[in-house]
Amino acid sequence: xxxxxxxSQLRYVILTQGQTHPTPAKTAAGMLRYRRNAVIALLDSDxxxxxxxxxxxxxxxxxxxxxxxxxxxxxxxxLLIGITPPGGQLPLPWRAIILNAINHGLQVxxxxxHFLSQDEEFSRAAQQHGVQLIDLRRVPxxxxxxxxxxxxxxxxxxxxxxxxxxxxxxxxxxxxxRAMRERxxxxxxxxxxxxxxxxxxxxxxxxxxxxDFVAGAAERLVLEAEDYDYxxxxxxxxxxxxxxxxxxxxxxxxxxxxxxxxxHPAGRTIMRGTPETPIAPLQEVRSLYEAITxxxxxxxxxxxALNLMDFQDENARREIERVEDEMNLPVTDVIRFGPEKLxxxxxxxxxxxxxxxI
Amino acid sequence: xxxxxxxSQLRYVILTQGQTHPTPAKTAAGMLRYRRNAVIALLDSDxxxxxxxxxxxxxxxxxxxxxxxxxxxxxxxxLLIGITPPGGQLPLPWRAIILNAINHGLQVxxxxxHFLSQDEEFSRAAQQHGVQLIDLRRVPxxxxxxxxxxxxxxxxxxxxxxxxxxxxxxxxxxxxxRAMRERxxxxxxxxxxxxxxxxxxxxxxxxxxxxDFVAGAAERLVLEAEDYDYxxxxxxxxxxxxxxxxxxxxxxxxxxxxxxxxxHPAGRTIMRGTPETPIAPLQEVRSLYEAITxxxxxxxxxxxALNLMDFQDENARREIERVEDEMNLPVTDVIRFGPEKLxxxxxxxxxxxxxxxI
Numbered sequence: 001x002x003x004x005x006x007x008s009q010l011r012y013v014i015l016t017q018g019q020t021h022p023t024p025a026k027t028a029a030g031m032l033r034y035r036r037n038a039v040i041a042l043l044d045s046d047x048x049x050x051x052x053x054x055x056x057x058x059x060x061x062x063x064x065x066x067x068x069x070x071x072x073x074x075x076x077x078x079l080l081i082g083i084t085p086p087g088g089q090l091p092l093p094w095r096a097i098i099l100n101a102i103n104h105g106l107q108v109x110x111x112x113x114h115f116l117s118q119d120e121e122f123s124r125a126a127q128q129h130g131v132q133l134i135d136l137r138r139v140p141x142x143x144x145x146x147x148x149x150x151x152x153x154x155x156x157x158x159x160x161x162x163x164x165x166x167x168x169x170x171x172x173x174x175x176x177x178r179a180m181r182e183r184x185x186x187x188x189x190x191x192x193x194x195x196x197x198x199x200x201x202x203x204x205x206x207x208x209x210x211x212d213f214v215a216g217a218a219e220r221l222v223l224e225a226e227d228y229d230y231x232x233x234x235x236x237x238x239x240x241x242x243x244x245x246x247x248x249x250x251x252x253x254x255x256x257x258x259x260x261x262x263x264h265p266a267g268r269t270i271m272r273g274t275p276e277t278p279i280a281p282l283q284e285v286r287s288l289y290e291a292i293t294x295x296x297x298x299x300x301x302x303x304x305a306l307n308l309m310d311f312q313d314e315n316a317r318r319e320i321e322r323v324e325d326e327m328n329l330p331v332t333d334v335i336r337f338g339p340e341k342l343x344x345x346x347x348x349x350x351x352x353x354x355x356x357x358i
Numbered sequence: 359x360x361x362x363x364x365x366s367q368l369r370y371v372i373l374t375q376g377q378t379h380p381t382p383a384k385t386a387a388g389m390l391r392y393r394r395n396a397v398i399a400l401l402d403s404d405x406x407x408x409x410x411x412x413x414x415x416x417x418x419x420x421x422x423x424x425x426x427x428x429x430x431x432x433x434x435x436x437l438l439i440g441i442t443p444p445g446g447q448l449p450l451p452w453r454a455i456i457l458n459a460i461n462h463g464l465q466v467x468x469x470x471x472h473f474l475s476q477d478e479e480f481s482r483a484a485q486q487h488g489v490q491l492i493d494l495r496r497v498p499x500x501x502x503x504x505x506x507x508x509x510x511x512x513x514x515x516x517x518x519x520x521x522x523x524x525x526x527x528x529x530x531x532x533x534x535x536r537a538m539r540e541r542x543x544x545x546x547x548x549x550x551x552x553x554x555x556x557x558x559x560x561x562x563x564x565x566x567x568x569x570d571f572v573a574g575a576a577e578r579l580v581l582e583a584e585d586y587d588y589x590x591x592x593x594x595x596x597x598x599x600x601x602x603x604x605x606x607x608x609x610x611x612x613x614x615x616x617x618x619x620x621x622h623p624a625g626r627t628i629m630r631g632t633p634e635t636p637i638a639p640l641q642e643v644r645s646l647y648e649a650i651t652x653x654x655x656x657x658x659x660x661x662x663a664l665n666l667m668d669f670q671d672e673n674a675r676r677e678i679e680r681v682e683d684e685m686n687l688p689v690t691d692v693i694r695f696g697p698e699k700l701x702x703x704x705x706x707x708x709x710x711x712x713x714x715x716i
Binding site for chain 1: 504565567568574600601604612638642643645650654655
């Protein structure tokens with residue numbers, strides 16, 4: 001699922017108005033970490049003149065500006081909507097920013113469920129100014145149900161899953177893919193959300209697919225990556241997330257991964273987006289992922305990726321040791337300590353299971 | 359989610375071409391069982407002049423005709439597409455039948471993913487002949503994510519779930535609802551698939567909803583039925599079904615049912631729609647439903663509804679006893695032996711849990 005609709009040479013100003021801090025806007029954070037050179041500035045008048053790196057923990061040197069015109073003066077030629085509007089509707093001030101960008105001839109890229117290209121006012125303005133409106137969540141219209149072919153492939157499918165949404169599943173898959181390629185292995189990252197699609201230039205936003213076809217869409221992504229030996233597949237949501245679990249489960253059955261990396265935001269207790277649903281204990285979540293896949297396509301949790309963003313170094317190390325003892329699995333924070341521990345576990349598993357002919 | 363778009367006074371000819379027998383077309387079977395008086399005829403030239411009851415196990419006295427014109431002569435004023443085309447595309451001969459129906463001034467009702475109302479040829483013809491094209495799978499366009507409100511309601515939500523798709527979840531919910539109303543209880547049936555919508559005149563086809571919004575759509579159906587004490591909620595797919603499990607799980611978290619009825623097609627071994635995925639053992643499936651809901655909204659399996667269609671009476675009774683011993687739960691076939699055993703278990707559970715204040 002290539003994304004030929006994503007032009008190269010885009011230099012982004014990312015709209016993060018009001019959401020740069022304290023919970024860093026996810027799409028902006030992903031772009032700063034993996035497409036740093038394509039990011040000219042963030043647009044957030046509340047944080048103007050500060051440095052992205054200081055507020056987001058990534059993107060040192062990227063300025064935060066108060067107006068679109070400042071970003072254009074710095075060289076931006078595209079506006080990326082880097083945040084999610086509360087309630088799903090586009091707030092009026094954002095509409096004005098988007099229209100202003102179009103009037104300035106900027107391409108506009110969005111991951112919202114509300115498609116810019118189907119918005120009458122935006123598409124009229126875009127046509128007038130010769131500007132492209134790119135909806136990252138747009139999915140193919142010829143999707144179908146799962147035909148159960150992924151499990152028949154002989155590549156190794158490693159899927160990052162979570163105890164919650166927004167806990168490092170995309171980053172863990174990206175870091176593992178990079179580490180594998182550095183070791184000369186033929187691996188690729190499979191994007192399943194709008195930010196992953198933006199970073200990798202392909203993939204599909206699974207949460208936008210008609211529910212009947214999500215497993216089939218997942219299968220298609222795997223079949224298209226058949227040439228690779230290792231697929232590092234971005235997870236979505238969590239099997240126990242009351243908003244998103246259906247997408248999570250459809251993907252498990254469509255990708256048919258042999259191995260799972262369990263991602264967990266250390267210290268968080270309530271699931272994101274819910275009023276009060278507690279994050280279930282790590283051991284219980286691990287058992288659930290293994291139990292639910294067992295009768296269909298058995299998958300095994302091979303390691304844990306903690307998100308230790310809020311921990312000091314010493315406490316972070318202690319937390320990793322504690323979880324290693326609890327789970328009897330390799331544990332790391334891929335950003336702070338690298339993904340090598342997980343990578344070694346994957347390759348050992350592969351060796352052991354190739355030997356025994358599984 | 360009422361369906362005011364479904365006109366009353368429709369007298370259906372149901373297209374079941376080639377699929378009347380041996381696996382009875384699901385939509386046709388549902389209509390024959392619950393809307394017998396609205397069905398004028400089935401249209402299947404392979405089975406012309408036979409009786410629906412003889413081939414489908416329900417609908418005695420409804421003739422099978424070879425041509426649309428015969429059905430019109432018998433009084434049909436609407437064509438219902440009662441089958442699913444292989445591969446999801448409309449076979450050419452069906453297109454001709456649909457166009458012929460429109461030309462004769464019949465309303466056309468369809469549960470296909472391919473919307474008739476968005477088909478250029480059909481909608482042009484419909485406009486010309488003043489005919490309505492009704493797509494049962496069309497869902498509202500203002501859906502959103504789950505806001506986790508269903509669990510806060512104090513009604514009793516009973517959800518039929520399965521070991522497979524197509525195993526009696528809709529019928530079990532309908533029969534329980536009927537039995538409850540006969541006992542004077544304030545209950546209602548919640549339709550979640552196109553046939554249920556057609557039978558009850560409301561509900562939503564969950565498998566058509568954008569995956570991000572399925573749990574939210576389920577929540578909406580529950581909130582709209584707030585006035586009822588008992589909701590009998592039709593299930594979809596199965597938690598272990600490699601094609602449909604995501605829809606199943608989204609619904610579990612959106613409806614937040616307290617009680618589950620586990621439906622199982624006795625004697626079937628491979629899941630419908632899969633090349634070779636075995637149906638998991640009943641006990642394992644029961645454990646999975648309870649384990650996956652436990653950390654979010656705990657639900658308990660209170661009984662088993664077997665589909666014993668292919669069993670002789672004596673064997674059917676023996677199978678029920680066997681499963682009762684295995685599961686230590688009340689077991690019935692709601693069509694053959696009625697739903698009372700399950701209903702009693704539900705009311706006993708309610709009494710016990712009201713008493714202990716849960």
